[in-house]
Amino acid sequence: MGSIAHLSKHAIKLQGAGGACAQGTRPSQQDKYTIILPDQIPKTTITDDLAIFAVYDGHGSRKVAEHAKKHIMDLLFEGDTLQAGRYEDAIRQAIRKEEGMLLDEYQDGEEKFAIAGSTASLAIINLTTGVLVVGNLGDSHIVLGECDITGQMETVDHKPDCPREKERIERAGGMVNYTSDTPRIGALNMSRALGDLQYKNPLNNDTAGPSTAGQELAAMTPALEQGNFLSTEPSVTRVDLREDRRYILALTTDGVTNVLEDNVIIDEIKKRHEGGLGVQQVADGLVRDVAEGLRRDNATCIVVFLDGSLS
Numbered sequence: 001m002g003s004i005a006h007l008s009k010h011a012i013k014l015q016g017a018g019g020a021c022a023q024g025t026r027p028s029q030q031d032k033y034t035i036i037l038p039d040q041i042p043k044t045t046i047t048d049d050l051a052i053f054a055v056y057d058g059h060g061s062r063k064v065a066e067h068a069k070k071h072i073m074d075l076l077f078e079g080d081t082l083q084a085g086r087y088e089d090a091i092r093q094a095i096r097k098e099e100g101m102l103l104d105e106y107q108d109g110e111e112k113f114a115i116a117g118s119t120a121s122l123a124i125i126n127l128t129t130g131v132l133v134v135g136n137l138g139d140s141h142i143v144l145g146e147c148d149i150t151g152q153m154e155t156v157d158h159k160p161d162c163p164r165e166k167e168r169i170e171r172a173g174g175m176v177n178y179t180s181d182t183p184r185i186g187a188l189n190m191s192r193a194l195g196d197l198q199y200k201n202p203l204n205n206d207t208a209g210p211s212t213a214g215q216e217l218a219a220m221t222p223a224l225e226q227g228n229f230l231s232t233e234p235s236v237t238r239v240d241l242r243e244d245r246r247y248i249l250a251l252t253t254d255g256v257t258n259v260l261e262d263n264v265i266i267d268e269i270k271k272r273h274e275g276g277l278g279v280q281q282v283a284d285g286l287v288r289d290v291a292e293g294l295r296r297d298n299a300t301c302i303v304v305f306l307d308g309s310l311s
Helices: 063-076 087-107 163-171 213-218 262-274 279-290
Strands: 012-022 031-036 050-059 120-126 131-137 141-146 152-154 235-240 246-252 299-308
Touching (some): 012 031, 012 050, 031 299, 050 063, 050 246, 050 299, 063 120, 087 131, 087 235, 120 299, 141 262, 246 262, 262 279, 262 299, 279 299
Antiparallel strands (some): 031 050, 050 120, 141 152, 246 299
């Protein structure tokens, strides 16, 4: 944790970045985040200035979020996709490899990976060229706002009752259950995530039948061969940042977005920063404030300030 100041002669300047977590009223902290700054990127393979940010919101336990934090950054640098500027492919491949590691470790005896999972939201910024690529699984948000004018980019939540998600789940032989006030796949209130292997092949095709209450609720016809009810395919977006604009990038878990709308998060960051707070103080204060009160979730926020070279 800590704020930074970084000057660049490239398309976009990274003026500051900071991140913070608050536990809320939960019995444990299951959120994780990562900040990788340009001076931490190995220059032997990548010559452009990159900054990479990620948040993970664990559920069922902290194990999958911790595993993702430990491994996904290294997985991004495997192969040549990041070096070649194919950031969408780098995100997809890292998530796919992470999911493979979770399955391997489950088969080696880490049973928790069947019933625990995590969101994943990643942002890669090429400061040299002014390219931003974001990818997300689940409901941890990435929001891009502009300091001077209205307008922003927002990631899309992956929820089981979204029409496209519901159609995909049913095509795989699964079903969305409405037995609680929140639409779910089995016991899970999102349609894409790391882990939760009970809702994916091969576990949801065990010939012995459903092994958990969640599996029983998730399948339309458990006797038939099924696809993946829960997807690990991230939604990915590329944005060309303008050299005459100033930006705020926020990565948050739902402990923040359940309290504040995305546009309010950007406004709060802007107001606190303009009031004289540094970027780390902004992140600290925001999560502390949203985590106060009854029945508050773990809350995590990464705040990033970006200036175009002409702004």
